[in-house]
Amino acid sequence: MVFLLIDIVILFFAKKGIEASRIMAEKLSNGDENAINVSIKNFYTFPVSASIIDEIPFQFQVRNFNIIRKIKASSQDEISYYLRPTERGEYFFGNLNIYISSPLLLISRRFSFDKYQMVPVYPSYIQLRKYDLMAFSNSLFQYGFKKIRRIGHTMEFEQIKEYIPGDDIRTLNWKATAKKNALMVNQFQDEKSQSVYMVIDKGRLMKMPFNGLSLLDYAINATLVLSNVILKKQDKAGVFSFSKKVENRVVAEKRSSQMQLILENLYNIKTDFYESDFSRLYVDCKQNLKQRSLVVLYTNFETVDGLHRQLPYLKGIAKNHLLVVVFFNNTELEDLIQKKAENVQEIYDKVIAEKFAFEKRLIVNELKKYGIYSVLTDPENLTLDTINKYLEIKARGIL
Secondary structure (H helix, E strand, O other), X not given: OHHHHHHHHHHHOOOOOEEEEEEOOOOEEOOOOEEEEEEEEEOOOOOEEEEEEEOOOHHHOOOOOOEEEEEOOOOEEEEXXXXXXXXXXXXXXXXXXXXXXXXXXXXXXXXXXXXXXXXEEEOOHHHHHHHHHHHHHOOHHHHOOOOOOOOOOOEEEEEEEEOOOOOOHHHEOHHHHHHHOOOEEEEEEEOOOOEEEEEEEOOHHHHOEEOOXXXXXXXXXXXXXXXXXXXXXXXXXXXXXXXXXXEEEEEEEOOOOHHHHHHHHHHOOOOOOOOOOHHHHHHHHHHHOOOOOEEEEEOOOOOHHHHHHHHHHHHHHHHHOEEEEEEEOOHHHHHHXXXXXXXXXXXXXXXXXXXXXXXXXXXXXXXXXXXXXXXXXXXXXXXXXXXXXXXXXXXXXXX
């Protein structure tokens, strides 16, 4: 009892025992590991044992969060843990509870800090920074980027100038040569300010989950990174989504605030679980996209029949624009195909999985037949594959 009384006195009669705060970014990045730091300052003149119980947002379903740490007398310590959100939206943290015990370990005193803190979860801006750093460090090839050989003249006219040795003789301007009585050549510059629209299907098929994230969120994260690459290439980036109607529109521009505008619109995209209306998409592209543009369509087709229902509208869009259809491999089916069958039921499952995987390849061939480009990719490789396709199109000058 004497030791218990001493423990109560030294813990509870101190005017200021500890101070603590939760330190994190203003917004979290969806699908990435986000660092949450807890800073603790010990004002006691003796070392204490701290049990840190942070009230994590309910979306993570973490019910046993507890970090034990010993903190030296009159010192400061910092603890870090990581959270990986899989949905966009508002996340609410509760109290930061810290239970302090003296070396006697007979009783604990609770301190509470940072009550009810809200943080929004945005599309993956961590990926955006990563690809920026990769570009500056010239290490893109390590992550799947490939150089595309430039074919022909993917350039637009700039001026006529006098010929000097080394100029391409194929660019000789014979009319100007005749007037000037000297060899004149056309000078070109790289094509810039071309419009690129990323169209996100937010129908019910895009709600399919892989590794905790839905296909819709994979498409949103890839759109954010691709928009940054497009603007860095001096092209104009635009975004809109569709299901029963076309929404979340950002007109393709090259202004300085374009990335922030795209980020805010991507944050607000949510699936409505309807069957996507491709006829509405075709009408909207016909009415609003007056200039020939690159249209990157993120959607998903599971069967050839599903493609054939929408094919007339895709062909209509491809008449006036360069259309690239991005859809997804079912990685769970790939795992099932690779797994060795051990009974009759597993043989049937494997055959059906191979049939669905074969249909995905048929969809690629069907789109190619009508001059529509496609990207069939695993969800985790979506960002790299779409950027590669954009760079290939720019290098080949087919826009």
